[in-house]
Amino acid sequence: MTDEMLEKARKNAADxxxxxxxxxKGDVEERIPVEENSVxxxxxxxxxxxxxxxxxxxxxxxxxxxxxxxxxxxxxDLVTDKQIAEDISLIDPDKWCSCIDGAxxxxxxxxxxxxxxxxxxxxxxEKLYTEGDQVENRKITSLVIKAVKQ
Ligand SMILES: C[S@@+](CC[C@H](N)C(=O)[O-])C[C@H]1O[C@@H](n2cnc3c(N)ncnc32)[C@H](O)[C@@H]1O
Numbered sequence: 001m002t003d004e005m006l007e008k009a010r011k012n013a014a015d016x017x018x019x020x021x022x023x024x025k026g027d028v029e030e031r032i033p034v035e036e037n038s039v040x041x042x043x044x045x046x047x048x049x050x051x052x053x054x055x056x057x058x059x060x061x062x063x064x065x066x067x068x069x070x071x072x073x074x075x076x077d078l079v080t081d082k083q084i085a086e087d088i089s090l091i092d093p094d095k096w097c098s099c100i101d102g103a104x105x106x107x108x109x110x111x112x113x114x115x116x117x118x119x120x121x122x123x124x125x126e127k128l129y130t131e132g133d134q135v136e137n138r139k140i141t142s143l144v145i146k147a148v149k150q
Contacts, residue, residue: 001025029057034064042073049077049099054109058116058147065149072148073118078129079106081139100135106143118147 009023026033028044029051042061051057065071080103084090095101104112106126113121125144131137 044075054112055115062117076144120148
């Protein structure tokens, strides 16, 4: 995330009179700049896929959510049937940035959420994103997942 992106977001909010939003800069993998046990809902679309350590990221989301079944996340991301993220030599930076080469298998993605602390994990939606030569005959699927902090 760049400072220019934040400036643009703040300008758009001000120009449109959105007074109840705030933009904070942080690395979701290292530390989300939000107090622990304070958040009702985390939403995310195709961001966690870009992180290098998904479990660390889910732990950080778990940390900021309210406990006792109140805090939950609803996220969408891409997963693959043939994961290549373990072998760095096979990673194409452009494909990583397109959310393809950093994709985990569905099983590993869900395990990462559980290893991040979440017990209740539910797949809300699943659809084919792309497959074929462009992605070395991998099948890329879009998932929408809900997880609750107990
Ligand atoms: C594919 S874009 C998705 C953007 C937006 N969610 C959407 O749906 O249009 C990925 C975004 O993830 C952000 N991102 C990637 N890694 C991140 C990290 N470790 N911490 C915070 N943001 C990150 C990037 O800055 C980028 O804005």
